[in-house]
Amino acid sequence: MASLLESGWQYLTTNFSDFQLATFGTFIIHESVFFLSGIPSIFLERSGLFSEYKIQKKVNTPAAQWRCIVKLVLYHVFVNLPIMVLSYPAFRYMGLKSSLPLPPWPVVLSQVIFYFILEDFVFYWGHRMLHTKWLYQHVHSVHHEYATPFGLTSEYAHPAEILMLGFGTVLGPALTGPHLFTLWLWMSLRVIETVEAHSGYDFPWSPSKFLPLYGGAEFHDFHHRVLYTQSGNYSSTFTYMDWLFGTDRDYWKQKALEGKNGKDF
Ligand SMILES: [Zn+2]
Numbered sequence: 001m002a003s004l005l006e007s008g009w010q011y012l013t014t015n016f017s018d019f020q021l022a023t024f025g026t027f028i029i030h031e032s033v034f035f036l037s038g039i040p041s042i043f044l045e046r047s048g049l050f051s052e053y054k055i056q057k058k059v060n061t062p063a064a065q066w067r068c069i070v071k072l073v074l075y076h077v078f079v080n081l082p083i084m085v086l087s088y089p090a091f092r093y094m095g096l097k098s099s100l101p102l103p104p105w106p107v108v109l110s111q112v113i114f115y116f117i118l119e120d121f122v123f124y125w126g127h128r129m130l131h132t133k134w135l136y137q138h139v140h141s142v143h144h145e146y147a148t149p150f151g152l153t154s155e156y157a158h159p160a161e162i163l164m165l166g167f168g169t170v171l172g173p174a175l176t177g178p179h180l181f182t183l184w185l186w187m188s189l190r191v192i193e194t195v196e197a198h199s200g201y202d203f204p205w206s207p208s209k210f211l212p213l214y215g216g217a218e219f220h221d222f223h224h225r226v227l228y229t230q231s232g233n234y235s236s237t238f239t240y241m242d243w244l245f246g247t248d249r250d251y252w253k254q255k256a257l258e259g260k261n262g263k264d265f
């Protein structure tokens with residue numbers, strides 16, 4: 001692994017404790033990746049730039065965007081951060097380490113791919129449960145307040161949902177006891193993936209255009225814009241779970257109609 005990366009890591013482990021890196025370090029990395037990747041879609045909505053790639057015609061008001069940002073900051077500070085601090089002993093027990101040398105890339109990448117596949121499976125079933133009547137009304141309807149999603153709405157959810165679906169995010173790392181570097185890379189890629197899925201824009205350069213079985217913005221946008229009992233498309237990252245269990249039928253029907261009539265949302 002590149003020596004520049006190892007020198008940077010050396011600096012971190014010399015100046016900060018394992019606890020500080022795994023908790024506050026993880027929090028800072030999460031906030032940076034989340035807001036840096038999520039804020040551009042707010043500016044695109046406001047400016048009207050690239051409107052030809054916007055999936056829905058409707059745009060969110062600045063007040064609705066601000067409400068989302070304020071609630072997110074509160075949830076992150078008062079829910080996510082305490083969870084990171086409280087779960088540190090469990091991660092240590094599961095084998096989380098931060099010392100040099102950094103793991104080789106084949107190990108890092110195979111672990112991250114495993115985390116994506118496992119998280120998608122857990123998320124699919126958890127999300128399907130959240131679309132049952134009681135759980136939807138009391139928990140998941142918060143995430144669906146935004147029928148026209150923008151990047152930052154990806155983490156806009158009831159605290160109980162953050163806990164429930166966050167389980168899928170930490171399950172893979174908990175099973176494999178990764179290096180903190182791998183954990184940060186996984187978290188960053190997962191955040192970028194879900195922010196893109198909620199961005200509201202389907203660009204010609206979106207990952208779904210190049211990666212087979214990848215869901216992306218158009219796939220998840222459909223989930224937000226239709227009635228909760230008919231939404232389908234429950235997966236977080238891939239499309240095959242919805243295909244296997246037949247929960248993507250309405251989406252493909254709608255796509256076929258769009259093909260006939262031209263896009264009109
Ligand atoms: Zn949902």
Ligand SMILES: [Zn+2]
Pocket residue numbers: 143149154198220224
């Ligand atoms: Zn969503």
